[in-house]
Amino acid sequence: MERWLIYLKSLDKIFCFCWKLFKNDGIRTQLAHDGVNDWKNVGEKLKMHEASCDHINNMNKWIEMELRFEKSKIIDKSVQEQINRDREHWRQVFLRIIYVVKTLAKNNLAFRGDNEKIYQENNGIFLSMIQMIAEFDPVMQEHVRRIKSKEIHYHYLGHKIQNELILMLTSEIKKIIIEKLKISKYFSVILDCTSDTSYKKQMSMILRCVDISTSLVKVEEFFLGFLLVDDTSSKGLFEELVDALNNLELDIDNIRGQDYDNDEIDNFEFLLGMIIWYEVLNNVNRVSKQLQAEDMHIDVAINHLKASFHFSKVIENLVLNRPWLMLKRLQVN
Template identity: 25%
Template sequence: MERESLNNTVKSLISLPFERRSYQEKVHVKERGPDQPNITIIQQSKDRGKQYTRSFSRTWFSSKAWLTACSEANALFCFPCLLFQTSGSDPAWIKTGITDLKHFSEKTKRHEQTGIHMENALRLAMFGKINISCQLDEGYRIGIRKHNEEVDKNRHILSKIIDCVKFCGAFELALRGHDESESSENPGVFRGLVDFVASLDTVLHEHLQTATVFKGTSKTVQNELLDCMLSVLRECIIGEIRSADFISIQADETMDISTQCQLVLVIRYIDKAHDVRERFFEFMPLQSATADSIATALLDRLSSILPDDQKSKLISQAYDGASVMRGNTGGVQKKVQDVYVNAHYVHCYAHQLNLIMQQVTSHIPKVRNFFSDLAGFSAFFSRSPKRTSVLDRVVAHRLPRASTVRWNFHSRAVNTVFEHKEDLLQCFETISDSGEFDPTTVREAGGFLRLLEDDSFSFFLKLFHLIMPHVDILYSQLQKRTIDPVFVQGIMQQFTDNIKKIRDSLPTLCGEHSGSVSQLAKKPRTLGPGDLQKIATEVCDTILGHAKERFAFTKHLISATLLQADRFQEYHSQFPEAALNTTMEAYPLLNKNKLKTELALIYSNDQFRSCSGAMALYQLFMGNNLQDTFSETVALLKILITTPMTTAESERCFSTLKRIKTFLRNKMTQDRLNALAMLPMEKNLIKTIPDFNHRVTEKFASLKERRAKFMYKK
């Protein structure tokens, strides 16, 4: 190889290109010049009936000093173009060689006149005469070393500032204070944190004291660092998305405190570690909350995330159930599915539960009145500190306010009033008898006193005290990120079983609240045991009926029943052919025959029957390296797990948005808003990126020309 590198033959220059040789080897090749071996090119041709014989002449080397030849290929080449091969060069002169001697003189003249040949000839002539690499001296090397040392220092300082920005972002703290001057007593959390880090780092402390070109604490630097952090995080998330087998989107829109309509986009997928991820991607400003506006924003963003050859990866879309989402012909879900055909629509199941309870609490008059009366307890005490002091002294427990966001009741209010009924009676009696309160307060306290003593109110209080814990448990389970259709079916079955038990116990419950005949005669409007049981039965039937209707799985989610472990034994006896066919209609990308074979084997094996939910079954396959054997089942499991059952993550994103808008600046660009939101919501992702600061620094250094040195020299 060493002799080859000193060789100037055409064969040597093709096998070991000039650019890959050391400087001294390049100089040696130039000194030797073009290789001009003896070659024999004889070409017979016929023109107008006459025979011609053309042959190569060595005199051509004298007239064309740039010519070189290859004895093995028996062809002619251009020496400068062979050395400095550039795009646009004629392959005949640098790769195959010239063997056709017809009009050879014209070919050489035409090649000499090309700009590429002239540029390569100039580069060859100037090579070695003005080359810094040949003139490196100790002073130059010292200069490079000092430059790189300064770059090390600047990058260290920038890394510390990046850490401070990350800290403030993770805890949603304002980056800028009201007054950031040197004499300010309250320069803001970020400046205070930088000063604290500087007290522990002598390099940063010295920099802050002496820096004149780049200090790193300005508003401009903060914004540029936020842009770079957002870019690094998005690159990481997009990389994970494109390597995942399937993805789902969750979207929700709201009007934030600055009256700007915002659409949040959350993407759900299974990462390489087989964990379910729900990544916040961005807040998108909307001109209006119409189906066209939302669909356009979503499709525009999805096109930048998924390339055209990965459109089939999007297997579901989940929204909060707004009216614009539900159109079968023109809604958002239909517009998205027209482009992404596998993106089946899933209604948020936590929102479905809200609708069920709204139906119960608003469409049954007696129940609606009960919750209206219940809300009055917290309203009564919240309007006066004097009333609250009596409540704290007697009951020692504050009444939670009714929720106006989710549904028209609050389970904590039910539980609090039920558990502290006797204390509340004493509290209202104290207010009525103390003589320290105004007539309005005494009158209202008397009303609440009579309400607590009312048999009907007490009955509904007892009834919903039994129902609400099950609603709370179901709602909390629907907020989990790892739920899947199989899991939802299981918890819904458990919920309905518990409501049925309460329904069956109603005769006993009504008997406990039956008043005497004389009491009923005095209070003709008081409900009797039969009336109470009728209303309570209607409450339970409404919950059960709407739960069955709203939580019934749509066509594409019937596939979840194929992997419902408690039915494996039943399926072993009779294979669920109809569910399999429906699954294939929803997901034609699966191999039906192989999936059926795999499922039949799973149904016949007792070991799989103990798995509770799709996630447990998926982890079993992946933990035992069975993903290749059960490839279609694993693909179906990934689809089920990736399909979101709730948009709870979207609501969490809006909570973060509200805090950011409230506690940080009132005016900020959309990119900076996304960066500020990304830092707290994806702080765990930042921790898993080992070279996060380095990647941010590289982007920061390449944004524009900077007076401070951040790029190394070699």
Template identity: 30%
Template sequence: MRDEIRRAYIKAGPYQPILSEYPASNSKKHPRYFQPLWFKQFSWLEYSPSKDAVFCLPCFLFNSNPTSRFGSSAFTNNGFSNWKKVHDGCNCAFLTHMGKDPNSLHNNAQRAYVDLMNQAQHIEVSLDRQTTQQISANRLRLKTSIDVVRWLSFRGCAFRGHDESLGSKNRGNFLELLSLLASYDEKVEDVLKSAPQNASYTSSKIQKEILQIYANRVRNVIREEIGDRKFSIIVDEARDESKKEQMAIILRFVDKQGQVKERFFDIVHVKDTASLTLKNVIFKVLLQHSFDIQNIRGQGYDGASNMRGEFNGLQALILNDCRYAYYVHCFAHRLQLALVAAAREVVEVHQFFKDLSDIVNIASASSKRHDELQKAQAAEISRLVSINELAT
């Protein structure tokens, strides 16, 4: 019999039913009955109501080869039901079955029974302890990575390094900050060093997943803040360093206190800058977060033809679906256009920006000239401070 089956029997324990009345023996003159108090005297007893007989659970589990000794199989296969012999003093059948020899079949089976029971308990406790320790270590390992991601993302710092190998002197901000935290906390250092390869929680994939979770939580907060109120969208797109076209979406609304708020909501990669593509992406982002498109009350873009076009521009396409989403040319872009136009018309202003550009180019082209400029600037600041023209 396999140990797994034996453990199941041991876990269930001997079957010891307490009945209101037990069957009488075949003797009509002196009928005898099974006594439930025998369960307390002999804990190994099992009683079978269908056979009106008792068995020995340890011997049943561990004595698979009974000897030729008389009655050796009575408590394992056939069952014992001669209740008269139980009351036979020193010759009690139960005591005879147990035997006086410490190495009797029953005593050996009893020891094996107890050993296996203790072994099972030890294994379960050990597994529980190891599982609890592993869970605590995984949580601490993950919490450390989350804290590092939060610190770097809130300050706009880069995560990755050009060389993140163990021998690198600069493995990137994320891994270097992890090492710094570990140097101040022995528990963190231990769990990071003992981390299995499939659960270190430091890979670039884990970093992106943590960032994505943060982004989703921020967007959910913004969504709850807006609720069912009316809002406007401000959109601009630009090409990043990897030559991908990215579109930023900002939501502008009035909160419960009547304050105008602007919230950066998402940045999305777009395959091109066609007005229909931009419209579909904007609507997809808003619908993913259960925004009602009909609540849009304004659009703010730059003056490019694909954005402000009267018939096929982005503002026209959105206005066709949202009749109150009026377009406003972005004031920052308008100010820039006004300044450029003014600078071209006024000779002094044009010459000022030209001279400023030449100074920057000349100073930045040579480290020596750059140092001389800083030295001259420091001397000028000292002079202004000495005559109380500049406060410190």
């Protein structure tokens, strides 16, 4: 098949490629517009078309365009060069913005101030660092110049791009952490519940593992974020943990330890203290609920308080004089 012919299998027709490129809308030809599938007479039609003046002119234009492309002398060359320069400029600008975001986030510094306008007072650490870089960096100098002269409307220094970059960096860092956890296989979980500024319960999740991804093997702890929890019971917290591990594609069967509020269960004193505090706090909680009852009478409340005080004395006596009874309770549990 001639190089100027193209066959479209979906239409089962052939077309003249150079006519498709340089066709004159005022002149209609079957090979350029409708295509040919008269396979019985196609040879004769191609000969007639190939010998036409319009086809020869279009072929010459095609050949000349190929030569210009090879020598980079097309009319759009300067435009393409400008596009490439702008693309590289924006790449370098974003590179510097990303490094500023990384630095502030790594050091847990606030990004924004009272406003988001460059070269104004109290505009925050992020814009202050951009201004500082522009003092000696040609790329950022040019970017700031375009902003001040209003040559560009989108400067990508606002809070939206900052938040977007933070989320992107967070996602990439989390991928690296998950990969380290999968390589080490076994890990422990550190959980802690607290309330945020809107008084919603949230649980921080930290995973600890032996990092063997580098030549220096060491124990590492990785903070993977906060989980909003509605049910703070043991069952509710466990279900939140299971969902979080499933989302991270980590196997819960590989957990080899659970820590809460940075406590360490590694000695007798700690275990004994847990038993003592359980008894004390459980009694306090029971009395507190009884005192809050709507039908509570003052004489009954006094009796509850006396009983609570007596219970505390009993616990104190057991701890000081007969700790083996507390140990026996520990063994039973």
